Amino acid sequence: MSFLKVTELSKHYNNTHKALENFSLQLPKGGILSMVGESGSGKSSLLRIIAGLEVQSAGLVHLGDQKILNPDQKLVAGYDEIQLIHQEYKLYPNSTVEENIARPLLLYDKAYQKERTETLLSMLRLQDHRNKKPRQLSGGQQQKVAIARALSIEPEVLLLDEPFSSLDVIQKRILIEELKDIFEELKVTVIFVTHEVEDAMLMSEDLVVIQKGEIVQQGKAQELVEQPASEYVARLFGFLNKIPKMDNTFIRPIDIRVSAKGELMGKVLSKQYLLQYNLLKVEVADEVWRIVDFQRALTIGESIGLDFDESNFLKFKA
Numbered sequence: 001m002s003f004l005k006v007t008e009l010s011k012h013y014n015n016t017h018k019a020l021e022n023f024s025l026q027l028p029k030g031g032i033l034s035m036v037g038e039s040g041s042g043k044s045s046l047l048r049i050i051a052g053l054e055v056q057s058a059g060l061v062h063l064g065d066q067k068i069l070n071p072d073q074k075l076v077a078g079y080d081e082i083q084l085i086h087q088e089y090k091l092y093p094n095s096t097v098e099e100n101i102a103r104p105l106l107l108y109d110k111a112y113q114k115e116r117t118e119t120l121l122s123m124l125r126l127q128d129h130r131n132k133k134p135r136q137l138s139g140g141q142q143q144k145v146a147i148a149r150a151l152s153i154e155p156e157v158l159l160l161d162e163p164f165s166s167l168d169v170i171q172k173r174i175l176i177e178e179l180k181d182i183f184e185e186l187k188v189t190v191i192f193v194t195h196e197v198e199d200a201m202l203m204s205e206d207l208v209v210i211q212k213g214e215i216v217q218q219g220k221a222q223e224l225v226e227q228p229a230s231e232y233v234a235r236l237f238g239f240l241n242k243i244p245k246m247d248n249t250f251i252r253p254i255d256i257r258v259s260a261k262g263e264l265m266g267k268v269l270s271k272q273y274l275l276q277y278n279l280l281k282v283e284v285a286d287e288v289w290r291i292v293d294f295q296r297a298l299t300i301g302e303s304i305g306l307d308f309d310e311s312n313f314l315k316f317k318a
């Protein structure tokens, strides 16, 4: 059953520049979807239109039976039910964490205000910071407060536009894992936009890849990894090695074995020490391949045989 429904949305800035083209998407209530796309692919435009903050050139957005009106159709742009959070989301600098979270609840009954604020402080584990001002918090904690504030009025939909891009990797991973559980518990419907595929996979199994304003692939993470619809999608998940003399045919480093009687011979050009393996650059025919060496046994200049199963080839249309 679709709850958030985007139908054939297009957005052309200045009547020419196409930020979105015929974009359709459906999410069930409580669904979490991660959207990956490079800069300029139309992700922010999409979220702003879904939130009712931007006028589309064509197409519709529905939340349940309700048609989302754009700023040309509605006196006050936006909806309480749909909250958009982005990287530069501003907290009230002179208010405490507690006050920031309670702010959208000012018109509500006092007892409910208190109860809801306490729930969110506890859910997001911000109790110890309740009396601090935003500047006394780390970037990750500030984004948590922003999310708590957005969640205070119990929105149906949360739209996250690269909200963690200013955080360091460790902070970010912990926060994504924490938030995923909270979103599931609250049954809020979430679209999480990022250009980092690993962050997308941490947040949800359901992924959409967007390129130049169009969906290039949508599905479970495993489907996208195993059957990428294009070279672009495949490269999002890591290096590809081109098979010599075969057009548009590739193999991933992880699918290659180093073996004395390999199908192809290669020469190690360089090696890079990474956390779980050495990543080698290997000259193979006229190509430079990336090979993973878990044993860290291979040395620069060494000639090696490379073996693989053709069933692991990734073939794309030209």
Ligand SMILES: Nc1ncnc2c1ncn2[C@@H]1O[C@H](COP(=O)(O)OP(=O)(O)OP(=O)(O)O)[C@@H](O)[C@H]1O
Pocket: 013, 014, 017, 018, 019, 037, 038, 039, 040, 041, 042, 043, 044, 045, 046
């Ligand atoms: N207000 C605007 N006026 C004109 N062009 C715009 C406007 N906003 C966005 N664009 C253009 O529309 C395209 C899509 O932009 P959008 O910000 O939606 O993409 P994005 O995927 O969110 O990019 P980023 O990750 O860099 O934020 C880009 O080419 C951008 O330059």
